[in-house]
Amino acid sequence: MAKQGLKRQQNRMALILLTPALATILIFTTIPAFTTLSYAFFHWNGFQRGSFAGFENFSRLFHFPFRDQFFMAMRHNFLVFIGIFLFQTSLGIFLAYALFKIRRGQRFHRTVAFFPVIFSLVIVGYTWQIILNPFFGPVDYLFHSLHLDTFARAWLGDTSTALPTLVFINLWRWVGFPTIIFLAGLNAISTDYVEAARIDGASEGQIFRKILFPLLAPSMTIVTILTFIGAFEWFDLPYVLGGSSGGPAGATDTLALMFYRLSFGSVDSIANQIGIGSALGVIIFIIVGVGATLGAKWLRGREVEA
Amino acid sequence: MIRLISSKLFWRSVLIFNAISVLLPVFFLINSSLRSSTDFANNPMELARHPYWHNFAQVWQNGDFANFLKNSLIITGGSLIVILAFGVGAGFVLGRYQFRGQNLILGFVLTAMLIPAKLMILPLFIQLKWMHLLDSHLGLILVYASGSLPAAIFILSGFFRALPVDLDNAARMDGASEGQMIRKVLMPLVRPGLAIVTIYAAIPIWNDFFLPLVFIQSPEKKTIMQGLTIFFGEYASQWGVLFAGLMIASLPLIILYLILSEQFIKGLTAGAVKG
Numbered sequence: 001m002a003k004q005g006l007k008r009q010q011n012r013m014a015l016i017l018l019t020p021a022l023a024t025i026l027i028f029t030t031i032p033a034f035t036t037l038s039y040a041f042f043h044w045n046g047f048q049r050g051s052f053a054g055f056e057n058f059s060r061l062f063h064f065p066f067r068d069q070f071f072m073a074m075r076h077n078f079l080v081f082i083g084i085f086l087f088q089t090s091l092g093i094f095l096a097y098a099l100f101k102i103r104r105g106q107r108f109h110r111t112v113a114f115f116p117v118i119f120s121l122v123i124v125g126y127t128w129q130i131i132l133n134p135f136f137g138p139v140d141y142l143f144h145s146l147h148l149d150t151f152a153r154a155w156l157g158d159t160s161t162a163l164p165t166l167v168f169i170n171l172w173r174w175v176g177f178p179t180i181i182f183l184a185g186l187n188a189i190s191t192d193y194v195e196a197a198r199i200d201g202a203s204e205g206q207i208f209r210k211i212l213f214p215l216l217a218p219s220m221t222i223v224t225i226l227t228f229i230g231a232f233e234w235f236d237l238p239y240v241l242g243g244s245s246g247g248p249a250g251a252t253d254t255l256a257l258m259f260y261r262l263s264f265g266s267v268d269s270i271a272n273q274i275g276i277g278s279a280l281g282v283i284i285f286i287i288v289g290v291g292a293t294l295g296a297k298w299l300r301g302r303e304v305e306a
Numbered sequence: 307m308i309r310l311i312s313s314k315l316f317w318r319s320v321l322i323f324n325a326i327s328v329l330l331p332v333f334f335l336i337n338s339s340l341r342s343s344t345d346f347a348n349n350p351m352e353l354a355r356h357p358y359w360h361n362f363a364q365v366w367q368n369g370d371f372a373n374f375l376k377n378s379l380i381i382t383g384g385s386l387i388v389i390l391a392f393g394v395g396a397g398f399v400l401g402r403y404q405f406r407g408q409n410l411i412l413g414f415v416l417t418a419m420l421i422p423a424k425l426m427i428l429p430l431f432i433q434l435k436w437m438h439l440l441d442s443h444l445g446l447i448l449v450y451a452s453g454s455l456p457a458a459i460f461i462l463s464g465f466f467r468a469l470p471v472d473l474d475n476a477a478r479m480d481g482a483s484e485g486q487m488i489r490k491v492l493m494p495l496v497r498p499g500l501a502i503v504t505i506y507a508a509i510p511i512w513n514d515f516f517l518p519l520v521f522i523q524s525p526e527k528k529t530i531m532q533g534l535t536i537f538f539g540e541y542a543s544q545w546g547v548l549f550a551g552l553m554i555a556s557l558p559l560i561i562l563y564l565i566l567s568e569q570f571i572k573g574l575t576a577g578a579v580k581g
Contacts, residue, residue: 010484018400021396029426033429127335
């Protein structure tokens, strides 16, 4: 009898406590996520929905004038992913290993390494914009005063250096994140393996290559997937530093910026194109979803049990 | 070469070099905020021997800035209250009760976690307009709450699940209602989880500028990160003032990070690091 009373009280409690959270998620995440799909299949006039469009919005993305923008933006996203993966991930492992080896002062260095991650990308972007300013920034000032004028340039204003410079700023801001994940991965590896290898006369390099690195595979999976998602949804840093059209001259344009321009209009075209924007949104979602799922599957397959 | 790489000295120098690369731009930011604009324009690399506090006064006199800060505090604080209140309730039920349909609800929450917020910005925009929540702090708070709730529920249900069952039974035997049991017995024990969720949610919300960019139009309702972009247009080439603005906008998090660095690292990597 008492038990049934408790059960009834619990059911009522579950209902009262679950409803606010689930309703919020349903209204502000789940429903918009589903409607975003439908938007791509309609004609739009401003924010007014028109007739059914079939796949027209998608096909317009692959025709003039969107085609060139679309493929260039996608190429930039891809290059950013490769750049982040090559430099940020390897530097992350490198720093994590350094933190793993050095116990004295580890706490200080860990705190410092993660420090930039707490900064807003707006603050990071503007700070670096001034540091790299060709007239007033300390970097070019240094090059000039060392008579290395050929190295001084408008890092963010030059179409050939703008994107690599953004990847570098991204690295400064983010590298602490993979570092902490890899450090946690290294700390999770049983010291028995390392001890045994050391007794067998393995060098530190061998221990890293043959034992630690393969056992870091789970951390590698997480970092790679997060990098992939981040690279294909890249928006904040290029927006802060290059504006919504990915300046200079579209050199830092990304799919997310193009999506933003189509959805809310831009300096060049005030009119927005919600249908085409939504089609692009669906395409980004598919790239990220399919890429992350297949990537995770493949990467997990090569993980070994620790 | 090989001997060098396996030496502790090498790895220690790597860490010192990294610390310099991280701290130098931050030092540059702090130092330049204490120099006058003309002084900076003459030589960007000199030390601020005589701190020029006037920059900060000038930022503060621009009345908008204080208002932007206040708006950011309201939005971040409001979102946190919703996330913690709703998240604790749902986390408790999913972590502690067993009932039919539980896996369905967990699946619903997990799916919501995978949806990228940026891509549903259009329907959200139209939906908020229809709900009269566009250009409002409450609208922004609800969208942020919805974005962080799935992970918050997931993290908190894990903490609730880890507590021994006897605790509940003992509390019930003593005649506590379910609500009293949560507040008096369980809540204090999941405090580390609350800290993780707070940081996991608060930092990205404080730092965000994408959602305010799209949802907030009235100048007096804008957030600090959004305000900085306006500020940079207004004070172009008044370097000292710009640096002071950047300092004021980043100072709250820098101070909190210095006090709570361990919790920050745990909170911001929650979900990516097991355990």
